[in-house]
Amino acid sequence: AQSVTQLGSHVSVSEGALVLLRCNYSSSVPPYLFWYVQYPNQGLQLLLKYTSAATLVKGINGFEAEFKKSETSFHLTKPSAHMSDAAEYFCAVSDHGSSNTGKLIFGQGTTLQVKP
């Protein structure tokens, strides 16, 4: 069965510092992997996704994530945090297998705080 673990429910960084949000997944077949962001009082929007092409995936707003099969990880990074990055971030996994009909399983979420 698929599962996602996000390490750290809250991450705090200073403005301009590196952002690193951790995600580990469990999947029996090659996965699709996603990062979604939810800004305060807004809906979820896609940041980036991995679908078995390049292992380093670039997303919106300067975020990127690297798929590491050996570590079953898909950590999200941004070189320099901005105040507007403060939000909740969700990692999600979906199997390629045709039997699962594309359901996404989400992690518990990580709240990113950016300090001035």
Add this chain to the structure above:
Amino acid sequence: DVKVTQSSRYLVKRTGEKVFLECVQDMDHENMFWYRQDPGLGLRLIYFSYDVKMKEKGDIPEGYSVSREKKERFSLILESASTNQTSMYLCASHTEASGRKMFFGPGTRLTVL
């Protein structure tokens, strides 16, 4: 742009009431989903549907049922609402052709008193 709409942003119901949450998408997506979002628990899948009249249980289906009579509409039903069903409910849809990019509705915050 794909649009996923939900019938209510806020809903207050009493214990034991039957509750209907409606979701409509306008991009002919075959797959539709209902999640609930609770602090510290992330999004948990309640039910999903991959075609009209087809449905599958997610991780937390107890106390819920769904209906999909038309491709664009997916309804979540709480047969007898309970206080532990107070939550934010998110509807979403996607299609295989778009690489399973999920489009979310704005959510319905349900309070059961």
